[in-house]
Amino acid sequence: MTKAHQLSINTLTQDDIQSVCQLFKYSISDAFKKEGLGHLQDDIQKEVENKKQMANTSLNPANSDTYFLVAKIAGAVVGTISFAPCGEDIRSCTGNQLNDVGELGSLYVLPSYQGQGVGSALIKELMAYLRKQGIDQFCLDSGYKRAQTRWLRKFGEPYKAVKDYWGPDSVHMVWFCKVSDYITGKR
Template identity: 55%
Template sequence: MDDKITIEPLTQTDADAACQVFETTIPAAFEQEGIGSLLDDIQHEIAHKRALIHTALQPDHNKEANVFFLVAKMGKSIVGTISYGPCGEEIRECTDQRLNDIGELGSLYVLPEVQGQGIGSALILALGTELQRLGIQQFCLDSGYRIAQQKWQRKFGEPYVVAKNYWGEGTDHMVWLCKVQDFIVKVK
């Protein structure tokens, strides 16, 4: 397999392979968090990501929805995804609707066998560059995964909101509000 990483906008041809990334990485992330037994939640998350891809690929999808995906390819194989779109329900709930008009960075998934090779950072940087090109000045991101929360805290400091025990005892949900320009500088 070619080790060169390219970041490209999602196309219809990429849809099934991008969904395969979700079907591999989401159960792995749940397992890594010690919640791999939450099969309904895993399937719900995969279905939600599939629906986002479907929305993003609709040629006439509501431009106000502003949903788009980028994919990371190693050779011709898709190994990671990232998306931008309206903030999700968890962000709305956790922030008492304060960030409803702010778009969300989401769907950042990299296949387990290629994690730690800078693919996630390359996806983030490419998305930040695209947001900057579009004139978007800030975005939010959230995570209920403790491992991801630790990474975001190292990069961006304390979250905008911490919803204590959101997913059950000892499992918080965190939301960050980021300026695109600051984000690009921190990722580089």
């Protein structure tokens, strides 16, 4: 990123919601396409709607246990990340071992901004928030092969890898991490 494209990261607001919903639609469709799953339109739509609902619900913190951050460049939303209770896929893959651990999720960056540090900046900001909240553990998961490659580099070996989770030759990975490892610069 150049200095002309200063990145800002803030808590999701009502003013961001339309842009965030567009980001989900575009980024999730792109992720499925790059995984060779672009034909699964119903699954794509379900995932987009799930993320939209999660983002909208997070706008009312009194009734939500989900925290959302958005990354913007020149005022435009280019990425998101969330922290919420452990999701169903993690519960299933771990035999409910991580039910009490919050989940880093909804990490989406517009394809044209991927590989420029937006995702890393979102993770760093979320880690600072978790630390302030006194939270020192988190988990995350992915069934996307491209994301798994990144997470293996960033978070190391997964806590669990479940073969054939989404069908033959698919692997779903779950990581269990310490916030302090990502605050102190160990990773």
